[in-house]
Amino acid sequence: MKKRIRVGLLFGGRSGEHDVSIISATSVAKALEPSKYEVVPIFITRAGAWRLGRAGETDLSAVRQHGLAVTPSVNPSGPKFIVLDKLSPHSKLKVDVDVIFPVLHGTFGEDGTVQGLFELAGIPYVGAGVLGSSAGMDKDVMKRLFRDAGLPVVPWVLALRSEWKREPTRVRRLIEEEIGYPLFVKPPNLGSSVGISKVSSARKLAAALDLAAKYDRKILAEKAVNAREIECAVLGNDRPEASVPGEVVPINEFYDYEAKYLKEGSRLAIPAKLSPHQTQRTREMAVRAFQAVDGVGLGRVDFLLDRTTGKLFVNEINTLPGFTSISMYPKLWEASGLPYPQLLDRLIELAFDRHREKEGIRYDYKPGS
Numbered sequence: 001m002k003k004r005i006r007v008g009l010l011f012g013g014r015s016g017e018h019d020v021s022i023i024s025a026t027s028v029a030k031a032l033e034p035s036k037y038e039v040v041p042i043f044i045t046r047a048g049a050w051r052l053g054r055a056g057e058t059d060l061s062a063v064r065q066h067g068l069a070v071t072p073s074v075n076p077s078g079p080k081f082i083v084l085d086k087l088s089p090h091s092k093l094k095v096d097v098d099v100i101f102p103v104l105h106g107t108f109g110e111d112g113t114v115q116g117l118f119e120l121a122g123i124p125y126v127g128a129g130v131l132g133s134s135a136g137m138d139k140d141v142m143k144r145l146f147r148d149a150g151l152p153v154v155p156w157v158l159a160l161r162s163e164w165k166r167e168p169t170r171v172r173r174l175i176e177e178e179i180g181y182p183l184f185v186k187p188p189n190l191g192s193s194v195g196i197s198k199v200s201s202a203r204k205l206a207a208a209l210d211l212a213a214k215y216d217r218k219i220l221a222e223k224a225v226n227a228r229e230i231e232c233a234v235l236g237n238d239r240p241e242a243s244v245p246g247e248v249v250p251i252n253e254f255y256d257y258e259a260k261y262l263k264e265g266s267r268l269a270i271p272a273k274l275s276p277h278q279t280q281r282t283r284e285m286a287v288r289a290f291q292a293v294d295g296v297g298l299g300r301v302d303f304l305l306d307r308t309t310g311k312l313f314v315n316e317i318n319t320l321p322g323f324t325s326i327s328m329y330p331k332l333w334e335a336s337g338l339p340y341p342q343l344l345d346r347l348i349e350l351a352f353d354r355h356r357e358k359e360g361i362r363y364d365y366k367p368g369s
């Protein structure tokens with residue numbers, strides 16, 4: 001029998017999307033074909049402790065309760081992770097994984113921090129690298145990259161939290177003059193709509209800015225668009241491809257945390273009802289947005305389609321989008337002819353491809369050589 005690939009399935013994490021990550025990871029663990037892959041579950045608690053499950057264990061709840069403590073090794077030639085048994089902290093066990101699948105969303109999972117660890121340890125991993133992850137996390141940097149790539153983005157202004165505290169009148173005036181109502185206020189480095197408010201009048205602006213300031217040192221304000229929300233899945237490394245576009249129809253006024261996770265009634269329409277021209281344009285823009293942030297492997301590009309003018313704006317890219325079997329990203333690929341288990345095969349293949357490509361890069365330099 002061909003040697004199975006050991007997939008380190010990293011899930012949980014310190015972000016607000018901890019629970020979503022557990023659901024996504026459970027779907028992935030169940031769908032990884034057991035004849036091809038051996039799942040090594042690695043759970044990160046809310047407090048940031050790492051726990052290791054047994055190889056082959058796909059019941060992720062067991063790992064969460066009884067796993068061993070694991071500390072990532074940064075020694076590229078040594079074991080990829082050093083495991084410390086909780087009961088005997090000095091006995092070092094070795095776990096090697098062939099590839100890491102970080103099924104983590106948001107801060108410390110999708111933002112390049114954990115990707116930096118994989119780079120140091122020299123482990124192939126699924127998804128964007130350090131730069132793509134962090135650029136795709138920061139809505140201000142991301143929008144600048146999109147704009148630079150010639151992609152239409154909703155007008156925005158950025159203020160530092162410290163500016164808002166020090167000069168509230170100036171910040172208010174800036175937002176009102178540059179953007180105007182209705183507008184959205186967001187903490188740029190978050191997800192799941194946490195800390196985001198829609199502001200229709202001057203009366204509610206200060207509270208929205210205070211809320212966003214709780215979650216980030218930067219605050220972003222942008223024009224509210226009366227929009228349909230269109231999403232497109234991108235897959236690939238240097239020659240990425242786009243899926244058919246889908247549409248999210250939120251149950252609330254906008255796709256807030258409640259509409260995403262708590263309340264029933266938000267709907268996905270796959271494929272989205274768009275004209276052939278709009279479909280084509282969405283797919284083409286999705287690929288360009290992916291490339292603009294230096295995407296690798298996968299990304300879900302979200303659009304705002306203005307109901308009044310028909311103008312299409314790129315809203316954001318998610319480099320580790322929701323990955324449950326009913327999430328938009330896998331559903332879009334399924335509708336494009338790539339079922340969930342094959343999508344996982346492809347993502348793992350892309351992780352190895354990228355790793356091999358990087359192995360050909362020279363990091364040393366001797367003058368005269």
Ligand SMILES: Nc1ncnc2c1ncn2[C@@H]1O[C@H](COP(=O)(O)OP(=O)(O)O)[C@@H](O)[C@H]1O
Pocket residue numbers: 154184186190191192193194196222223224225226227229250254255256302304315316
């Ligand atoms: N400029 C905007 N105009 C209209 N709706 C918006 C705008 N920005 C955000 N939204 C709404 O807020 C939701 C969350 O915003 P988004 O920028 O996608 O942040 P997150 O990363 O938390 O998903 C969107 O899905 C959409 O419903």
Ligand SMILES: [Mg+2]
Pocket residue numbers: 302316
């Ligand atoms: Mg979003």
